[in-house]
Amino acid sequence: GDSVTQMEGPVTLSEEAFLTINCTYTATGYPSLFWYVQYPGEGLQLLLKATKADDKGSNKGFEATYRKETTSFHLEKGSVQVSDSAVYFCAHTGGFKTIFGAGTRLFVKA
């Protein structure tokens, strides 16, 4: 069945380090792909999205590229900040509902 697998956390980085959070998916058809971010005590917020193969979604310095051949949508940021500490969820939508990954917690140390 459809699924989303993302790397287990927590991920701990120092400020200004490079971030990669891996995400792979299984889906029928050609889903849209998303990254959401959840800050402490808040709901999920859409961070970025891509709707077709080779699209690159970007926002707030984060990027992810829709790789159909590897069914992946890895999240990257060149230089993380303490304020990026949060839980990140990969998700895909195909048809009538969205499938979410389990989330990856990121801690950024000053």
Added chain:
Amino acid sequence: DADVTQTPRNRITKTGKRIMLECSQTKGHDRMYWYRQDPGLGLRLIYYSFDVKDINKGEISDGYSVSRQAQAKFSLSLESAIPNQTALYFCATSDSFGSYGYTFGSGTRLTVV
């Protein structure tokens, strides 16, 4: 005002009690969803509604019921709360295709003692 508003934000209730969580939205979206979040398990879909007359069970609907009172309102009820329903509950909305992503409320933290 928030696009998706959930009430209450926090609630402690006793085993066996009936409780209702409410959600309202100003996005004008037809689709609304209830999710449950547990540590390490991500989000699991409880119920979803594509319009006022279309309500569907998600993957973990047992012990829950919903009511779509209007396009903008979608409430979740626990008929007889039990401790393993202690969790963070989120309401979300989307447009008809979901391709623009979901808009989430801030969540309700429910504790059943």
